[in-house]
Amino acid sequence: MSTAASFAPLVAATGKAVNLSMQRLWLTGQVLPAGARLVVQHLFQSEEDKTIEVIYSFPLPRDAALRRFRITGEGFEAHSELKETEAAVKAYEEGMSRGSLSTLARQYGDGLVNLTVGNIRPKETVTVHLEVLCGVELRDDGFRFRFPFTLAPAYHSRAKTAVTAPAEGEMELPADEFGDMILPRFREDASVLHQVGFELSIVSQLGLDEIGSPSHAVRVRQDGGRSARVALADEKDVPNRDLVLDTRFKSVEPQVLAGRSKDGSGRFAAIVPSSSFGVATEAPRRVVILLDRSGSMQGEPISQARKAIEACLGVLSETDSFGLVAFDNEVLRFQPVLVSGTREFRDKAHEFLKQVDARGGTELARGFLEAVKLLEGRGGDILILTDGQVSGTGKILADARSAGVRLHCLGIGSASQDRFLALLARETGGVSRFVTPRERVDLSAVDLFASVGRPVASGLKAGASIQPEPPSFVYSGTPVILFGEAGETGESQIELSWHGGRLNLPVKSSESDIGETVWLLQGSRLITDWESRYPSSEALAPLEKRKQSRVASRLLALSQTYRLASREMSLVAVVTRPGDRPGELPETRVVPVGMAQDTVFGAYFLNQTFTGGISAMCPPAASLVTSVMAERAFAMDSFSSASTADSSASTAEPEGAPSAGLFQKLFSRPKAPGKRHQQVPRAVEVSAGKARSSQTAEDILLDLASRMDSDGGMPGKNRESRASATVIALLAFLSQGHTDTRGAFRSHVGRLVSFLKSLTSLPSHQQQIVDAVIELAYRGTAPAGEWITLAHTPGNHWYEVERSVLNA
Amino acid sequence: MSHSKTLAELSEESRIPARTIRFYIARGLLDGPVKAGRGAVYTAEHLARLEKIKDLQAEGRMLAEIAHDLNGGPSVQTAVPPSPWWQHVIQDDVIVWVRGDVSPWRMKQIRAAVDDMASRLREPESSNARRNRK
Numbered sequence: 002m003s004t005a006a007s008f009a010p011l012v013a014a015t016g017k018a019v020n021l022s023m024q025r026l027w028l029t030g031q032v033l034p035a036g037a038r039l040v041v042q043h044l045f046q047s048e049e050d051k052t053i054e055v056i057y058s059f060p061l062p063r064d065a066a067l068r069r070f071r072i073t074g075e076g077f078e079a080h081s082e083l084k085e086t087e088a089a090v091k092a093y094e095e096g097m098s099r100g101s102l103s104t105l106a107r108q109y110g111d112g113l114v115n116l117t118v119g120n121i122r123p124k125e126t127v128t129v130h131l132e133v134l135c136g137v138e139l140r141d142d143g144f145r146f147r148f149p150f151t152l153a154p155a156y157h158s159r160a161k162t163a164v165t166a167p168a169e170g171e172m173e174l175p176a177d178e179f180g181d182m183i184l185p186r187f188r189e190d191a192s193v194l195h196q197v198g199f200e201l202s203i204v205s206q207l208g209l210d211e212i213g214s215p216s217h218a219v220r221v222r223q224d225g226g227r228s229a230r231v232a233l234a235d236e237k238d239v240p241n242r243d244l245v246l247d248t249r250f251k252s253v254e255p256q257v258l259a260g261r262s263k264d265g266s267g268r269f270a271a272i273v274p275s276s277s278f279g280v281a282t283e284a285p286r287r288v289v290i291l292l293d294r295s296g297s298m299q300g301e302p303i304s305q306a307r308k309a310i311e312a313c314l315g316v317l318s319e320t321d322s323f324g325l326v327a328f329d330n331e332v333l334r335f336q337p338v339l340v341s342g343t344r345e346f347r348d349k350a351h352e353f354l355k356q357v358d359a360r361g362g363t364e365l366a367r368g369f370l371e372a373v374k375l376l377e378g379r380g381g382d383i384l385i386l387t388d389g390q391v392s393g394t395g396k397i398l399a400d401a402r403s404a405g406v407r408l409h410c411l412g413i414g415s416a417s418q419d420r421f422l423a424l425l426a427r428e429t430g431g432v433s434r435f436v437t438p439r440e441r442v443d444l445s446a447v448d449l450f451a452s453v454g455r456p457v458a459s460g461l462k463a464g465a466s467i468q469p470e471p472p473s474f475v476y477s478g479t480p481v482i483l484f485g486e487a488g489e490t491g492e493s494q495i496e497l498s499w500h501g502g503r504l505n506l507p508v509k510s511s512e513s514d515i516g517e518t519v520w521l522l523q524g525s526r527l528i529t530d531w532e533s534r535y536p537s538s539e540a541l542a543p544l545e546k547r548k549q550s551r552v553a554s555r556l557l558a559l560s561q562t563y564r565l566a567s568r569e570m571s572l573v574a575v576v577t578r579p580g581d582r583p584g585e586l587p588e589t590r591v592v593p594v595g596m597a598q599d600t601v602f603g604a605y606f607l608n609q610t611f612t613g614g615i616s617a618m619c620p621p622a623a624s625l626v627t628s629v630m631a632e633r634a635f636a637m638d639s640f641s642s643a644s645t646a647d648s649s650a651s652t653a654e655p656e657g658a659p660s661a662g663l664f665q666k667l668f669s670r671p672k673a674p675g676k677r678h679q680q681v682p683r684a685v686e687v688s689a690g691k692a693r694s695s696q697t698a699e700d701i702l703l704d705l706a707s708r709m710d711s712d713g714g715m716p717g718k719n720r721e722s723r724a725s726a727t728v729i730a731l732l733a734f735l736s737q738g739h740t741d742t743r744g745a746f747r748s749h750v751g752r753l754v755s756f757l758k759s760l761t762s763l764p765s766h767q768q769q770i771v772d773a774v775i776e777l778a779y780r781g782t783a784p785a786g787e788w789i790t791l792a793h794t795p796g797n798h799w800y801e802v803e804r805s806v807l808n809a
Numbered sequence: 810m811s812h813s814k815t816l817a818e819l820s821e822e823s824r825i826p827a828r829t830i831r832f833y834i835a836r837g838l839l840d841g842p843v844k845a846g847r848g849a850v851y852t853a854e855h856l857a858r859l860e861k862i863k864d865l866q867a868e869g870r871m872l873a874e875i876a877h878d879l880n881g882g883p884s885v886q887t888a889v890p891p892s893p894w895w896q897h898v899i900q901d902d903v904i905v906w907v908r909g910d911v912s913p914w915r916m917k918q919i920r921a922a923v924d925d926m927a928s929r930l931r932e933p934e935s936s937n938a939r940r941n942r943k
Binding site for chain 1: 816817826828829831835836841842847848866869871872874
C-alpha cells in the first residue's frame with residue numbers, strides 16, 4: 002500500500018476508501034480593500050489505473066474574473082492561453098484527441114466555472130494554479146472578503162434533482178440556459194471530500210485594527226500595522242462553506258491605492274467612506290421588505306429574519322410607509338398597499354410574520370415584482386432578506402433593472418450567492434450585505450435598514466477616467482469605490498461631485514505593483530457588470546449570431562483589454578509529452594462538493610435518512626427519486642430539519658482565533674439547538690435566575706427596537722413612564738456602542754433622542770435627567786450601569802438614572 | 810467499418826460536445842468506442858443512443874434516470890406515473906408507508922403521528938398499559 006493510499010479517506014458508512022480525483026484546494030494571495038488577487042491551487046492526484054479527465058465546478062466570488070493558470074507536474078510546467086471560448090474548446094479537444102494533458106477553464110451563466118483537466122495519467126499528480134481577481138464587500142470601517150469553497154445547489158424553476166446514492170444528490174440545470182456546464186454531485190457529508198485551506202496576506206493603507214473570521218478558525222500575524230498574514234488555524238478543513246474574513250481599519254478616511262501597471266500607466270482605486278459625503282436626510286421612507294421564505298431558508302435564518310423585520314419596522318414613524326411581502330414560489334402580501342408605520346400596522350405586521358414559514362422554491366423575481374407594484378411607480382426602496390440560492394440570475398437582474406426601484410439585499414448563507422446579490426443591489430442603486438447563518442442575521446438587517454431610503458449623497462459624478470461609473474446613491478456605512486487612470490505621471494486628482502457637495506482626492510503613485518493589481522480589479526469588475534447584462538439566450542447563441550450582440554462584443558473587448566476570461570474568452574493549456582497516447586478515451590470524473598453547512602439536504606433533495614433510523618425514503622418501484630424543483634423538491638418545509646447532520650463536526654472551533662471584537666458583537670448570533678457554533682462572547686448576560694437568561698444584550702436591544710412607538714419613544718402608561726422607559730432604552734443602546742451615527746441601531750438611537758427632545762413640561766428633576774441623557778447621546782457614551790437589565794425590567798427607573806447620570 | 814466516426818465527428822453530428830459524450834460514457838449512458846486507443850471509433854449506434862438521450866432529456870428525464878432505464882432497470886415510464894413514498898421502519902415487524910409528495914403541513918402532521926407511534930411501540934408494554942388506563 003502506498004503512503005497516499007494508507008492515508009486515503011474512508012466512507013464512514015462502508016469503510017471503503019474514497020477515490021478522490023481532486024485532493025486539495027488551497028487559496029493564497031493578497032487581499033486589499035479594493036479587492037483580492039488570488040491563486041487557487043487545485044491538486045489532482047490520480048490513484049487510478051487508467052487515464053482520467055476531471056471536472057471541477059465552482060462559483061466565482063463577487064466581481065471576479067479568471068486571469069490565467071499555470072499547470073505543473075513531474076517534469077513539466079505550462080501556462081494558459083486566453084482564447085475566444087470556441088477556439089479554447091477546440092484547442093482543448095484537439096489536445097485531448099492527441100492524448101496530451103489538456104486543461105480548460107470556462108465560465109458559464111451565474112458565474113459558474115468548469116475547470117476541466119483531461120488526460121491525467123495513471124498515478125500522476127497535476128497541480129493547476131489558477132489566478133482569480135475578485136471584489137470585497139466594503140464598509141466604511143473595514144471590509145469583508147468572501148471566497149466560496151463549495152458550490153451550493155440553487156433553485157431554478159426548471160431544475161431537476163435526484164438522489165443518486167445515500168446522502169448524495171444531483172442537480173441538472175436547463176441546457177438552453179447553461180449549455181454543457183456540468184454540475185457536481187452534492188454530498189451531505191463533506192468530511193470525505195478534498196481538503197481546503199488558505200494563507201492570505203491582507204494589505205491596507207489604513208492601519209488594521211481587527212481581523213477575524215466568522216467561518217473558520219484563523220491564525221493572524223500582524224506585520225507592522227498595515228498588513229497581516231491570515232491562515233487557517235488547522236492543518237486543513239472541509240469544503241462545505243465559504244471562507245469569510247472580516248478586516249476592520251483603525252480609522253475611517255479615504256484611501257487611494259495607486260501605482261503603475263505593466264504598461265507604464267498610472268492606475269488607482271479610491272475608497273471613499275460614506276462619512277465623507279455628509280449625513281442622511283430625514284425624508285419619509287417608502288420601503289417594502291421582501292422576505293424569502295423558500296425551503297432553503299428554513300430553521301434559524303427565517304426565524305432571525307422575522308425578528309429582524311420587526312426590529313426594522315420599529316424605526317419607522319407615522320410619516321414613513323411600508324409594505325411586507327413574503328415569497329417562495331407563491332407570493333404573500335401583508336397589505337395590498339403601503340401602510341403608515343403606526344403602532345397599529347406594525348402590530349398587524351407582527352401577526353402577519355407569525356404565519357410566514359419556510360417552504361417552497363425561490364421565485365425571487367415574482368416576489369420583487371409584487372413589491373414593485375406596492376411602490377406604485379412613485380419610487381422607493383426594497384429590502385430583500387434572502388439566501389439568494391437561485392439560478393438563472395440574468396433574467397432576474399434584467400427584471401430588477403427595468404423595475405426602476407432601489408434594491409438592497411441582505412444575503413444569508415454558508416455558501417455564497419454574494420456575486421448575484423451584490424450585482425442585484427448595485428445595478429439598482431442599492432447596497433448589499435452577505436452574512437453566514439451563524440452570525441446575527443437580525444442585527445445585520447437592522448444595520449442595513451438604517452441606511453435604506455435615506456442616501457447620504459445622490460447624483461455622484463467623477464472624472465472621465467473613472468470606470469465603471471460611480472454609483473448614483475451613497476448610503477451611510479457603505480463607501481464608494483472608484484477605479485481610474487492617473488495619467489503618465491501617475492499623480493493626479495480625483496474630482497468627485499454630488500448634489501450639494503464636492504471632494505478632491507490626491508492620487509500619489511507608489512512603487513509597488515499595486516497599479517497592476519488595481520488595473521486587473523477594475524477589469525474583473527467591468528467584466529462582471531457586463532456578464533450580468535448578458536441574456537442567456539444570447540450567451541449560448543452560435544458564434545456568428547453572438548458577434549452581433551452588444552454585450553458579447555463588449556465582453557470580448559474587455560477580456561482582450563484586461564487579459565481576463567469571461568463567457569466570451571476562456572483559458573486553455575495543452576501539454577504535449579512523450580508517451581501521449583492519441584485517441585485513448587479517458588474516464589471522466591466530476592469532483593463532488595459538500596452541501597453548504599446549515600443547508601438542509603432535504604430542502605433540495607427529497608431523499609432523507611432520518612436520525613434514529615426510523616425511516617428512509619424510497620419509491621416502491623425504483624431506488625431513484627427525481628423531481629422537478631418547482632413541484633416538489635422545496636415542499637419539505639421544516640420536516641427534515643431534525644435530521645440535519647452537522648457536517649462540520651470534524652472541523653475545529655475557532656476558539657483560538659483572535660477576537661473580532663465589534664465584528665463578533667455585531668454579527669454573533671445565539672446558539673441553535675443541536676448545532677455547533679463559534680463561541681461568541683455574550684456582551685451582557687441577564688442574571689441566570691431570570692427567565693430570560695439566555696438572551697444576549699443584542700437580543701434585548703432588538704426587542705427594544707421592535708417595541709418602539711411610531712413617535713420614536715418607548716410605550717408606557719403615561720408621559721412620565723414613557724420618558725423613563727425611553728431614557729433607559731437610550732442608555733441601553735449607548736452602553737452597547739450604538740449612537741445616532743454608529744452601530745446597527747443608529748436609526749433607533751436617533752428616533753429615541755428625537756422623542757426625548759420633543760418632551761416638554763415634565764417635572765423639573767425628570768426634565769433635568771432627560772436633558773443630561775440627550776447630552777450623553779450626543780457624546781455617544783453611557784455611564785456605567787445595568788442599563789440592559791433595567792431596560793428589560795418593568796417599572797420607572799428615574800432613581801437609577803438620576804444616580805448614575807447626574808453623578809457622571 | 811464505413812460508418813465509423815471519430816469522437817469529433819460524433820460530436821459534430823450529434824451536436825453534443827465531446828466532453829459531454831465522454832461524461833456520458835463514464836456514467837454508463839453510452840458505450841465506449843468500438844476500438845480502444847489510437848483508432849478509437851464510434852458507430853451509428855452511438856449516434857442513435859445520443860439522439861435517444863436527447864429525446865429523453867427533452868421529456869424532462871435526468872441523466873441518472875436515463876442511465877437507470879437504458880441499462881435495463883425498470884422503466885419509469887409506466888402507465889401510472891411513479892410517486893415517491895416514505896418508508897418508516899418503526900420496528901422489525903412494523904412498517905408505515907407515507908406518500909412523499911403531500912403538503913408540508915400534512916407531512917408534519919403525519920410525521921408527528923409516526924413519531925408518536927414509534928415512541929409508543931418502543932416503550933415497555935407496562936407503560937403503554939398505564940397510559941391506556943389514564
